[in-house]
Amino acid sequence: MSRSSQPSPKAPSPNTALGVAGSLCAAPIDDAAIRARTDSYFNRTKDIVSRFGDCVVTYAVFIRRPVLSATAMVETWLANIARERGIEILVEPVFTEGEWVGAGEPLLYITGFFSHLVDLETLVLQKLGPCCVAAHRAYQMALSLPKAQFLAMEARHCAGYEMQELMAYGASVGSRAAQREGAVGFVGGANDATAVYFGQDHGYGTMPHALIGYAGSTLRAASMFHEVYPDSDLVVLVDYYGREITDGLAVCRRFSELAAQGRVALRLDTHGGRFMEGLDPQESYAVLDRYVPDAIRRYRSESELRNLIGTGVSAAAIWHMRETLDAAGFEKVKIVVSSGFGVTKCASMADASAPIDVVGTGSFIPKLWNETYATADIVTYAGVESVKVGREFLLPSMRRAEESRRRLLHP
Secondary structure, X not given: OOOOOOOOOOXXXXXXXXXOOXXXXXXXXXXXXXXXXXXXXXXXXXXXHHHHOOOEEEEEEEEOOOEEOOOHHHHHHHHHHHHHHOOOOEEEEOOXXXXXXXXXXXXXXXXXXXXXXXHHHHHHHXXXXXXXXXXXXXXXXXXXXXXXXXXXXXXXXXXXXXXXXXXXXXXXXXXXXHHOOOOOEXXXXXXOOOHHHHOOOOOOOOOOHHHHHHHOOHHHHHHHHXXXXXXXXXXXXXXXXXXXXXXXXXXXXXXXXXXXXXXXXXXXXXXXXXXXXXXXXXXXXXXXXXXXXXXXXXXXXXXXXXXXXXXXXXHHHHHHHHHXXXXXXXXXXXXXXXXXXXXXXXXXXXXXXXXXXXXXXXXXXXXXXXXXXXEEEEEXXXXXXXXXXXXXXXXXXXXXXXXXXXXXXXX
């Protein structure tokens, strides 16, 4: 690679997710914006290197916890930056998109002139770590409940649209990885802007609690929605007045033809401050004892018990709603659940075989943000390997040796 080389940025991975090419996070920004947003010591290093002589370097980028590889966003961004700057940046993803990555394993090797890359490190790390952790969480959630459809509802929990886009991309990567293992996974999102990550052209959703408050009753809100959107399936929130069973059955009876066609769903979003209508601790135990007795007859942690028989949208609440609907002849009415369905809660629901049709969740957003911190180290200077003590595992030669050992053990 020479300074006179014509720009030839490496194309992003062929596994690039839908939507990444046109995303805000992957869009190039000018040098002034990069200088303002990067850490100051990188800007100063750029100035020093430019005075004392440039060289070609290779960065290794890694995360300290296991993740799924979700690098297309940063690959595309680097390709766009290279094009804008008229420089050459070579990006070598180590794993295919959605592939398992062990803690500390390098996700990417990035090669270019030191002065061209040093001020990009901060922004590269921002666009990589959160996506990979979100992908891992979405994968775990989808595999826990492989028969359920998931809807990505991350927008309200994000600190602006760029974060939302990173989270939606990560969820889509994790979902596709789970789908390769037989799960239904994420079938859409809550708004139009990120729908493309899930292969859709619009967001999904019917009504918020506010519409029910405006209408004055759950049934009236359902009727208003159906009048305006007669061709859409009817998904109705039933917890506004604390009468999930009463209002749910009223909606099913009013729209019995739609219910018989499987076009009605009841969404349970009961908050954690109360039990669903008809339940208390004793009755919650009784419901699960009727359907999944083994789920409550062995040791459970406090959080597991809360998910199984506690307040809010518990496994008992879901089974209670399914039991009630079936007894009333509404076997085709679906149950949609939301409210805190992260990795742990999805696993609890799986353990109780909860009859869930759709999960609405944004809980693939990393729970511990410090787990998303990616790190980059230069591992070669002018073709010579060198890295700070303790990071030798990032060296290309070390990785090649490890790959050789793996092939010998697992030919």
